[in-house]
Amino acid sequence: MKIATNSLTAATIFAALFSLTACGSKESSAPPAAGGGMPPPEVDVITVATGSVALTQDLPGRLEAYRSAQIRARVDGIIEKRLFIEGSDVKAGEKLYQIDARNYQAAYDSTQADVGVARQTVARYKSLLAVSAVNQQDYDLTVAKLKQAESAMSRAKLDLENTHVPAPIAGRIGRTQVTEGALVGHGEATLLATIEQVNPIYVNFTQSGVDVLHMRQAIKSGKLKRADAKVELVLEDGNVYPLAGQMLFTNLAVDPSTGSVLLRAKFPNPEQDLLPGMFARVRFAEGIADNSIRVPQRAVMTSAQGQSVLVVDAQGKVEPRPVKTGNMVGGDFIITEGMEPGTQVIVNGVQKVRPGAQVKAVPWNPQGAANAASAPAATDKK
Secondary structure: HHHHHHHHHHHHHHHHHHHHHHHHHHHHHOOOOOOOOOOOOOOEEEEEEEEEEEEEEEEEEEEEEEEEEEEEEEOOOEEEEEEOOOOEEEOOOOOOEEOOHHHHHHHHHHHHHHHHHHHHHHHHHOOOHHHHOOOHHHHHHHHHHHHHHHOOOOOOHHHHHOOOOEEOEEEEEEEOOOOOEEEEOOOOOOEEEEEEEEEEEEEEEEEHHHHHHHHHHHHOOOEEEEEEOOOEEEEEOOOOOOEEEEEEEEEEEEEOOOEEEEEEEOOOOOOOOOOOOOOOEEEEEEEEEEEEEEHHHHHEEEEOOEEEEEEEOOOOOOEEEEEEEEEOOOOOOEEOOOOOOEEEEEEEOHHHHHOOEEEEEEOOOOOHHHHHHHHOOOOOOO
């Protein structure tokens, strides 16, 4: 009887252990509770759409004065006085230099006296001719001498006036090339100073003749529309000049040495911030392209296989999409192939996702991202 009791007890214990083991196996194979997994990562996307864009181009240029006049001595003489301040603004007709005028004044006075004598002679011969006291030939000779005297007096008067050297145009005058006491105009018209008018101001730049040809063909075929003539100026420090300019002309000839075409634009310069000789970049619209798709430059990836973007498909999964880009408009690429309207393109978060991954698409807010980047970092207070 003792042996039977012991056997029953062992069987009971074995059955209990088997039951516990089975329960543990079921619990370990059960699926995890809902909400225990990681949520899909968020990515910033834009939904592309078609629209009209202005195809712009930046070309290097150099500023040039609207008008420039070299002040030169027209008569020989000694500079007595400079009548302007270097670097100041002068008006048209304003006296700039005074040349010693004593010799020219004496010459003018002499020619005046000659004219007076010649006029008296003509008057006397005219009365004598009326009574046939002189012949017609003698009278004509006195008239000719009067005209010669008057011509000499006009030249002497002009020389006397030229001793006061005036400003031919209004503008800003530079440094003087001569000082008081200098002999000028001896054998040639001596350069005294230069006046430059810089409001408005020109900018000259060049464009490849091939680019000009392609653009004209695109406009003629209807692929592009002609843009307006307004242009922007990007200064050497990278800032954009606040006042817009206007395209004036495109040269009809191509420079055979460079293969480029000369262009010129005009900009207002009321504060005279722009100076002749400065380098700048001219930004202008070559044409308007309708039904164009544009994406931010940061969304386009370049590899040995070409350019591509990451998009979010209808199931919320990441999909690589090969594309081809054209011109740039500001900070955006124009997509020429591989993109359709309505596509969600990932702009931020490209580094943390892989093709085929599930993501949560959030509309991109570039203004909010810029504000967050410029906000000061928070500091802990104790």
